[in-house]
Amino acid sequence: MRKVLEPVAIVDIGSNSVRLVAYDGLTPAPTPLFNEKVLCGLGHNVALTGKLDESAMAKALRALRRFRVICAHMRIASVHVLATAAARDASNGSTFLAAAEEAIGQPVELLSGREEAELSAYGVISSFHRPDGVVGDLGGGSLELINVKGKALADGITLPIGGLNLRDVSGGSVRKAKKVVRQALQKAGPLDGLRGRAFYAVGGTWRALARLHMGQKGYPLHVLHGYTLTAGEAIEFARIIERTGVEALSAIDAVSDARQPLLAYGALVLEEIVRRGKPKEIVISAAGVREGLLHTRLDADSRIVDPLLYAARELNALRSRSPAHAEELILWTDRLMTSLHIDETAEEKRLRHTACLLSDINWRSHPDYRGEQSMDTIAQAAFVGIDHPGRAYVALAVSLRHFGLSVDFGFRMRELMTARLMDRARILAGAMRIAYIASAAMPGTLPRMPLVVSSQKLQLLVPSDLADLASEKLQNRVKQLARLIGCQPAVVIRK
Numbered sequence: 004m005r006k007v008l009e010p011v012a013i014v015d016i017g018s019n020s021v022r023l024v025a026y027d028g029l030t031p032a033p034t035p036l037f038n039e040k041v042l043c044g045l046g047h048n049v050a051l052t053g054k055l056d057e058s059a060m061a062k063a064l065r066a067l068r069r070f071r072v073i074c075a076h077m078r079i080a081s082v083h084v085l086a087t088a089a090a091r092d093a094s095n096g097s098t099f100l101a102a103a104e105e106a107i108g109q110p111v112e113l114l115s116g117r118e119e120a121e122l123s124a125y126g127v128i129s130s131f132h133r134p135d136g137v138v139g140d141l142g143g144g145s146l147e148l149i150n151v152k153g154k155a156l157a158d159g160i161t162l163p164i165g166g167l168n169l170r171d172v173s174g175g176s177v178r179k180a181k182k183v184v185r186q187a188l189q190k191a192g193p194l195d196g197l198r199g200r201a202f203y204a205v206g207g208t209w210r211a212l213a214r215l216h217m218g219q220k221g222y223p224l225h226v227l228h229g230y231t232l233t234a235g236e237a238i239e240f241a242r243i244i245e246r247t248g249v250e251a252l253s254a255i256d257a258v259s260d261a262r263q264p265l266l267a268y269g270a271l272v273l274e275e276i277v278r279r280g281k282p283k284e285i286v287i288s289a290a291g292v293r294e295g296l297l298h299t300r301l302d303a304d305s306r307i308v309d310p311l312l313y314a315a316r317e318l319n320a321l322r323s324r325s326p327a328h329a330e331e332l333i334l335w336t337d338r339l340m341t342s343l344h345i346d347e348t349a350e351e352k353r354l355r356h357t358a359c360l361l362s363d364i365n366w367r368s369h370p371d372y373r374g375e376q377s378m379d380t381i382a383q384a385a386f387v388g389i390d391h392p393g394r395a396y397v398a399l400a401v402s403l404r405h406f407g408l409s410v411d412f413g414f415r416m417r418e419l420m421t422a423r424l425m426d427r428a429r430i431l432a433g434a435m436r437i438a439y440i441a442s443a444a445m446p447g448t449l450p451r452m453p454l455v456v457s458s459q460k461l462q463l464l465v466p467s468d469l470a471d472l473a474s475e476k477l478q479n480r481v482k483q484l485a486r487l488i489g490c491q492p493a494v495v496i497r498k
Contacts, residue, residue, distance in 0.1 A: 009028055010036060011033075012082045013083045019045070024038045025038075032310040041065075045059045053092075054093050088143070088144030088163075091115070121156060123147055123205050123291045136202055141166065142166075143265070151203070188276065210289065224391055226391070237285045242274070244266060273285065309388060314386055319363075323364055324444045324445070325363075328445060331446050333356050335450070342455040347427075358431055381397050382416060395417065399416070399428040403428065470496045477494070481494055
């Protein structure tokens with residue numbers, strides 16, 4: 004029986020927005036139950052006046068009072084409230100924080116720049132599989148930078164070059180702002196080790212830029228987390244925005260009016276980071292400080308759980324006919340892949356296990372639409388710990404298990420995949436098509452009916468008491484997979 008989770012909420016009082024995110028529980032892969040932000044602009048003019056604007060504070064306090072009612076209505080007992088650069092830097096920040104605590108009904112934790120950088124790093128660690136690079140969290144007031152590699156992180160730094168600050172100190176001049184950014188990044192130590200690695204871009208402004216870039220190129224997957232640009236693409240797109248503005252871009256309506264004026268500053272910061280650090284690629288992260296805080300609240304064992312496999316097992320438990328069958332399918336395909344002697348990387352094995360766990364989650368759909376529904380469900384699911392090619396592989400494998408082994412059904416996400424991943428998806432789909440017709444999606448059969456390659460033959464080994472399962476349809480599916488992998492098919496009845 005699945006454990007009943009207690010929801011948890013985080014309120015993030017930032018320089019540009021105040022946001023509430025409520026999650027289903029404290030898990031390795033928390034799912035948002037409710038997400039709302041209010042663009043208050045607390046950091047507006049702080050760089051010039053040293054104070055938080057009165058109207059911005061009033062707007063933020065109204066948002067906090069609303070969030071308090073929402074949390075009470077959702078019966079969330081665990082509410083964490085964080086404040087960052089604007090409240091940290093303003094002379095009247097402490098006065099505002101006292102009013103904020105009264106409005107939200109919870110203590111407010113004021114993060115230092117270093118703490119903010121560390122939580123952003125933990126957000127990336129919790130949502131990418133073995134990240135390796137530099138995390139940059141761009142807010143309205145500041146930019147935090149910190150090195151990450153696997154589960155380890157280094158000391159972070161904070162720089163006062165958030166979008167609102169840049170707009171204020173430059174008098175609205177992008178050219179002047181570029182000089183400020185270039186000077187600030189000269190001694191940014193974390194960027195010294197960025198060459199040839201990934202830059203993980205955290206923050207609403209960079210997510211908005213990524214959404215625009217997706218729209219411009221007609222990208223087939225509308226998932227921001229894990230969206231990747233080469234360094235050259237990032238510089239080219241930043242130049243377009245700095246030169247022409249954002250109004251002419253095709254997807255600009257997807258960005259709020261309040262966010263649009265900061266996009267040029269976000270673009271120039273990204274451009275200067277690429278020039279200074281020379282990363283291999285820019286990877287967009289939807290996870291940051293909030294998810295990082297949740298990650299630090301997990302126990303030691305939960306922190307090392309793979310969030311992708313955790314989420315896949317949750318969906319398997321909720322939506323499959325028999326969750327135990329999917330677990331058997333993992334071991335069954337493990338044996339097949341070992342006997343095939345093909346080069347399967349650890350990451351490919353991890354993705355295959357994910358596909359097995361998700362292979363039956365759409366069985367309640369109409370039979371004619373199970374393939375399509377599976378494709379959409381997996382493509383659009385709120386998974387973390389998986390890149391876009393991996394997501395396409397899992398979606399394709401599970402879809403083909405319903406569609407058949409042809410890939411000519413308008414699956415645009417195959418554009419994201421290599422020929423190798425495409426081939427592996429078809430092999431796995433072929434195996435799953437055998438498994439499901441043999442076992443009726445129920446546990447107990449697959450462990451007794453292994454599928455292995457031996458002496459250039461693909462052999463389905465059937466015990467004599469299950470011989471009646473060896474129907475013509477089952478034999479045809481064995482033949483299909485055998486043709487795909489270049490073997491002779493054989494359904495062997497064992498005594």
